[in-house]
Amino acid sequence: MTSTKAAKAKRVLLTGAAGGIGTMLRNKLKGVYSKLLISDIAEPKRLGKDENFVRADLADMAAVEKIVKGVDGIIHLGGVSIEKPWEMIHQANIVGGYNLFEAARRHGVKRVVFASSNHAVGFYRRNRRIGTDAPVRPDSRYGVSKAFGEALAALYADKYGLRVLCIRIGNVTDKPADVRRLSIWISPDDLVQLIRIGLEHPSLTYEVVYGASDNARSWWDNAAAFRLGYKPTGRAEDHLAHALEGQAKLPPDPIGDLFEGGPFCSNEFAGDPENRGS
Ligand code: 15L
Numbered sequence: 705m706t707s708t709k710a711a712k713a714k715r716v717l718l719t720g721a722a723g724g725i726g727t728m729l730r731n732k733l734k735g736v737y738s739k740l741l742i743s744d745i746a747e748p749k750r751l752g753k754d755e756n757f758v759r760a761d762l763a764d765m766a767a768v769e770k771i772v773k774g775v776d777g778i779i780h781l782g783g784v785s786i787e788k789p790w791e792m793i794h795q796a797n798i799v800g801g802y803n804l805f806e807a808a809r810r811h812g813v814k815r816v817v818f819a820s821s822n823h824a825v826g827f828y829r830r831n832r833r834i835g836t837d838a839p840v841r842p843d844s845r846y847g848v849s850k851a852f853g854e855a856l857a858a859l860y861a862d863k864y865g866l867r868v869l870c871i872r873i874g875n876v877t878d879k880p881a882d883v884r885r886l887s888i889w890i891s892p893d894d895l896v897q898l899i900r901i902g903l904e905h906p907s908l909t910y911e912v913v914y915g916a917s918d919n920a921r922s923w924w925d926n927a928a929a930f931r932l933g934y935k936p937t938g939r940a941e942d943h944l945a946h947a948l949e950g951q952a953k954l955p956p957d958p959i960g961d962l963f964e965g966g967p968f969c970s971n972e973f974a975g976d977p978e979n980r981g982s
Pocket of ligand 1: 785821823873875
């Protein structure tokens with residue numbers, strides 16, 4: 705996607721700007737959307753002089769309304785991004801997610817790209833291939849919060865006309881870190897491509913897609929993304945040696961290895977693996 709004048713002129717808010725993905729994407733997004741406002745609960749470590757940062761706690765509606773006011777589109781990466789105790793997930797992802805969508809509605813924001821996660825469907829078994837129409841099977845409280853975010857996004861799209869793309873992100877890094885990531889990896893450039901589809905595609909209303917590159921071992925049918933014109937350029941298998949090297953450093957995880965969510969599934973697992981998952 706080349707940067708058009710219209711795209712450049714959009715006022716875009718990026719939440720979660722100090723987090724892992726936010727840090728990776730800030731510069732790339734700045735090249736596309738020159739009016740990029742970035743926000744997080746804490747100031748990013750290396751904040752560029754030309755970056756427009758406003759601190760906001762997503763659990764504080766008044767603060768969220770302030771950052772949302774006057775923007776055309778939001779890339780919502782903010783919140784807790786791994787498994788944590790319920791109170792933390794509840795404040796940042798459930799209350800924070802609601803505040804974000806509700807503030808967007810109140811201020812007439814047109815589009816939201818919601819960073820969902822593979823952990824909304826982590827309890828599917830690895831021998832299955834699933835589309836985005838498969839029912840959610842969260843593998844963690846974190847995964848539940850992402851399923852909640854997708855449902856919230858659907859409500860705001862269907863009832864209030866917000867245009868939303870939910871991206872079930874696999875794992876964003878320069879190279880896949882281990883064998884599981886060979887199936888779910890997405891390059892930063894491919895993620896930017898999906899974000900741009902969410903903020904710019906003319907006929908998008910509400911869609912869930914997988915945030916994955918062109919991975920030969922993928923567990924996901926990403927037809928919904930391809931229909932929107934997504935053309936991933938990253939290929940996990942090009943980094944096989946790197947992934948195998950990373951895998952060799954990991955402890956064995958026989959339960960996690962059964963399911964797409966890996967360690968998020970084996971963490972706190974107290975069930976019978978024969979009867980669990982789908
Ligand atoms: C996620 O959703 C997390 O945010 C990230 O830290 C990774 O754990 C990733 O999933 C993954 O599944 O590898």
